[in-house]
Amino acid sequence: MPGYPVLPEGLAYGGDYNPEQWPEEVWREDVRLMREAGVNLVTVGVFNWGLIEPAEGEYDFSRLDRILDLLHSAGVRVDLATPTSSPPVWFRHRYPAGRLVDHEGRVLGGGSRHSFCPSSPDYAVASERIVTALAARYGGHPALAMWHVHNEYGWANAHCYCPVSAAAFRAWLEHRYGGIDALNTAWGTTFWGLTYGSFEEIEPPATAPPGLLNGLRLDFMRFSVDAHIACFRREREVIRRHGDLPVTTNFMIPNCKPMDYWRWAPEVDVVANDHYLDSERADPHIGLALAADLTRSVAGGRPWMLIEHSTGAVNWQPRNLAKRPGEMRRNSLAHVARGSDSVLFFQWRASRYGAEKFHSAMVPQAGTDSRIWREVVELGADLRRLAPARGSRVEAEVAVVWDWESYWALELEWRPSADLRFRERVEAFYEALWREHVTVDFAHPSADLSPYKLVVLPSAYLLSEASAKNLHRYVQAGGHLLVSYFSGIVDENDTIHAGPYPGALREVLGLSVEEFHPLREHETVTFRPPGTPPDQARPRPTGRVWSERVRLAGARALYDFADGPDAGHPAITRHDLGAGTAWYVATALDPRGEGAAHAPGLRGLVALALDHAGVSRPRDLPDTLEVVRRGDHLFLINHADEPATVGGVTGTGVLDGAAYAGSATVPAGGVTVIRT
Template sequence: MYFGGDYNPEQWPDSVWDEDVSLMAQAGVNLVSVGIFSWARLQPAEGVFDFEWLDRILDKLHANGIAVDLATATASPPPWLVRAYPDVLPVTDSGEVLGLGSRQHYAPTSPDYRRLAGELVTEIARRYANHPAVVMWHVNNEYACHVRADYSMHAASAFRVWLEARYVDIEQLNTAWGTSFWSQSYGSFAEVDPPRKAPTTQNPCAVLDFRRFTSDSILSLYTMERDIIRAAGASQPITTNFMGPFPDLNYWDWADEVDFVSDDNYPDPRDLEAFRHAAFARDLMRSLKPGVPWLLMEQAPNSVQWRSNNAAKKPGQMAAWSEQAIARGSDGVLFFQWRQSRAGQEKFHSAMVPHSGVRSRTWREVVELGCSLENRVWSDPPRGDVAIVFDWENWWALRQPDLPADIDYYSVVFAWYKALHDQNVQVSFVRPTDDLSTFAMVVAPALYLLGEAGARSLETFVDGGGVLLTTAFVDVVDTRDHFRAGGYSVQLAGVLGGEPIDFSGIEPTDGRTVHTSDGSILEPTILIEDFVVADGEILALLDTGAPAVVVNRFGLGVSFHLTTFFDAEGIEWTLRRALEVARVESVLAGAAPIIEAVRTAQGITVINQGEGSVEIALPVGPVTLGPFEVVHLRGAEM
């Protein structure tokens, strides 16, 4: 089990290094990430490299039994590079050039940035490919964290190349983008620009393609560096750190290119839903490469510095969140960072070694966690019986304006995840095109954009005996963001037992209600479909008498379709029935929602994620868990 964090020795005099490795031994640190932001130290001028200091620190770490996740240092170009090649800087959609003084100030498609980054990585990889301290490689850092998309001249050129490869000729692009609307037809690819700031909203088909291009072009940066490392003879696994459900990069595509998934996760301790958002991110990371250990690359030992008001983690909370990651498939717990910076933007960001040193609660909790992980080994948690469809391209399509209502895709998906999490139902995330046959139930909220392969996969799943739960606004457009001939949900109409004819946005002030077959009154939200039932059975009606929840038998399986979106009470009402039909059981039934239970290869990990003591019922009798206390159940205890 890995334990450690980002180590930035270049920020400190050599005299501190010996103290660092001594304290690392006390804390049980066995892995540190080195060199993430050290480009200026490694290459003080073009063509000039200084590895002497890095040689010494890697040798020192190795001599003390501490392994290294070696970074390529390309996340923050040094000032000399920007002065020599100012066109490497990224540009916003309104034409503003983003300058020096922070980090990630590069255009991903800049030829000069790519060339110089490649030269740096080549030198690093040649020198350290076989260094005994290096056990993994860390490419760049948190891609697109600050610059979500670049609109520079380099981006425009690369976008045109990407489009020509995708569409071959300009008429196919015109068809795909529907450019006959508003006189947008292009005569050649040379006329196409990125969707920069315009008088009103941009063509949604063009914006969707630009988001695809952005994810692809940044991914090509990663694969460029990865391939350089491999060409130098390095055999260690290579990764880059993801950022949970980050909206701008399609991590399904990225997961295919990394040897293992690593993730940075910074939930807000003040947020009562924080541990559920963290669980969502950790289940998502596990799901991106099933069966392969993922790594919690960064979390805060205590507070961060970048919110408007930064709450400290409560005593025990850091350990509870760390145990959550391990239970959900991480093979280690790493932090940003090892020693708290004396200067710079992150000097108030907590670290494993705070400014107050070993006197602090943070240090004591770090040491306690390190000791507790000393003899732990990774195990692959079961995938569970329930899958949630999470699709980045659908997310991008829903982020467009000009829809019947604004639909926050992450919030909608999270609401269903939260309801399952509160009942301790084990969940994995999937793409609609994945093999779904191992699951008993699939939930597909707000799956607006759905390709033919995805629709066939969902249909096959239900036909084979699965339970599919969908919300309103499912299967509305194809992968180009076009309507299909015949209306809405035409691919899934047979599965759903009917089809929507139209949509109407609703507000809470509209006072709409849903009346169920058992007498419950629920609240619809966001929008309502005018849904025509063909074969399904109606379980709930809108106040107008129109169907709200439709159940339909299709082949050997069953679909539950909501013609609206529900609040938490409505989601719980629907899930109760769907889970019963799917015969899905809780990992730990009857526990309070603040109790998190995860099935592992060895048993069940149970975490009290609250500040008060909670009693849980076990086969061996009641057990009381204190604030943020963790227990690992085995055998008869389960």
């Protein structure tokens, strides 16, 4: 398998380049500015299909020839895209059976990208033909560093409900189950008498009365992932017949819920990701760190590529907030700190027309006499200084479990509470770890967890028996496990595990749950140590969303509910099993709470578990300071408006050349990188 694209400058810097939107005299200016900024890699051709094949079977490569030759002459390498995410207008009219159909049965119109059915044989033939022509012509072009297949699989056509998709889904099911009886058993179709007599009777889970079979819905999601992967494989294999350059596509971790990236990762030569801030969050940098850590984990810990992010505002959020001075630099270097070997943007030059004309760019509408351009040039210089970090790894002692299938299953209809949300729980635990200055990996529940001192399960509603046994072995062998409520409830078919809740985790947690007691909106519960008089007056952290009747079966209660439907019953437990420990929390703890003097909030509980597991981390630092070690580079990123001082650091400043002996002060909003 081809490896990571090698660039002489080390880290890759640049972005999507769409010169077809501009006259050729602008191209020459672009190349001059790329040299000034230190750009060494651009993605070209993402949306060129209708330009290079204006009519079926008729090609015009003249513009793309000139673009690639010009970039090569300037020493700028190319990530050449296949333009298959945006079929030409003629394709829709010549092959109407390939049009996208939504869950309400509507055939969607044209005028945008991703308007095709991924299972369409007409699309398969047309896309393979254009990729073959591209690969044959440019596979040996000296400008190329890598190939970029398609663009953002699953962005708008994650699922298609047309007759072609329905037939492909039935074939997929027959291959998965072998016979209709096995499918009926897996889906529990005896409920409501919905038993199928043959695969031909099965329809995709389009709009229907409430209460659709959950097995049907989960399998359709799995089928849809496989349909997109099949499209990628088809193009990748064509490219590989014409050379050995790396082939990738751009993921959208964690914001593309329909795509299971654990299944996608083995298909690409290097994991590449698009990331855009949720700009209205008070702390969007924590969401960025989560995305980067999850991307690195999907990549198996290997270096990965930040292939798109923004210099400033995007164009598609309800309120598109511009980045403040220095924020783009902090964002970019945080991705590098967490394993990216590239900093690429959408896009090089801001568009004057089209849906993304208000999206920021490296060359903004204001031109080069602008703050954004000056920061772009400065960032290019930073990345050249950071070239020695290329290829190094980030090590973590803590893993957070993330499973896309559990994400899907939890958020189907008719769950015990509308407030059960996968991302909300994961982000709550991740934020507590981030503020404790702990770098984490993410892991699938079936993965090898032995490298980690602590494993956190924030939301594992769907958990197979095999994954549950994996967690049990991990704890028994000396691992430490922290589990949040409503985990281990159903298997991979959304069938409840036999016996009391939480069926798959009862043994490892040493408890059972008699009944769920979801809380009303805004209702809270409080906690007390077991045996504390109910009326003892002291400040108590609160829980929300959830309460449940926990029965101990080997575990011991650390805190009881002080009030609410489960007053006097365990709220937080600990189970010593073999050489390890499993912790359980039966509500959504308030994020606050600093320790064990009173019942802890979420951060306090996380700190207790970290200490018990022996997880090393810096202490007594402001929780607005991001601290990440990548190889022998220590990244200190200050998200506060005042300086922060870090003790115990010795080495040479990579960005400023300063010598550090014992401490480092990071300026307000600044970044310091020390090679130790």
